Amino acid sequence: xxxxxxxxxxxxxxxxxxxxxxxxxxxxxxxxxxxxxxxxxxxxxxxxxxxxxxxxxxxxxxxxxxxxxxxxxxxxxxxxxxxxxxxxxxxxxxxxxxxxxxxxxxxxxxxxxxxxxxx
Numbered sequence: 655x656x657x658x659x660x661x662x663x664x665x666x667x668x669x670x671x672x673x674x675x676x677x678x679x680x681x682x683x684x685x686x687x688x689x690x691x692x693x694x695x696x697x698x699x700x701x702x703x704x705x706x707x708x709x710x711x712x713x714x715x716x717x718x719x720x721x722x723x724x725x726x727x728x729x730x731x732x733x734x735x736x737x738x739x740x741x742x743x744x745x746x747x748x749x750x751x752x753x754x755x756x757x758x759x760x761x762x763x764x765x766x767x768x769x770x771x772x773x
Contacts, residue, residue, distance in 0.1 A: 655680065655706045657732025657751035659761035664708025664726065670759055673710075679729065680706030696740040704751070705731045731755055744770040 655663065664675045684702040691697050707729050734751030747768045756762055 675710035
């Protein structure tokens with residue numbers, strides 16, 4: 655999810671390290687902005703709101719304490735802006751995102767870029 659480091663959301667072990675899960679809840683809402691470069695249709699800007707979380711419902715990993723919370727209680731949210739350039743080789747996406755309800759223990763990632771698409 656944009657605004658957070660990869661593989662950082664979801665259940666955490668006793669050291670605070672995320673260990674993944676078997677269920678994902680995620681969603682995004684975006685608004686494509688009018689093209690600010692009139693000479694080309696290859697550039698597009700978008701503002702977005704992302705929400706999501708990872709859960710472990712099969713209890714694959716055992717925790718050290720029976721009182722330890724396995725699954726997070728809250729959905730994490732982030733908002734930002736992305737700029738996409740449809741290059742001759744593949745799309746290049748630059749993203750600025752800010753977590754809206756991050757905890758002190760969450761790993762944030764404010765800037766990212768991707769080249770190509772995910773299938």
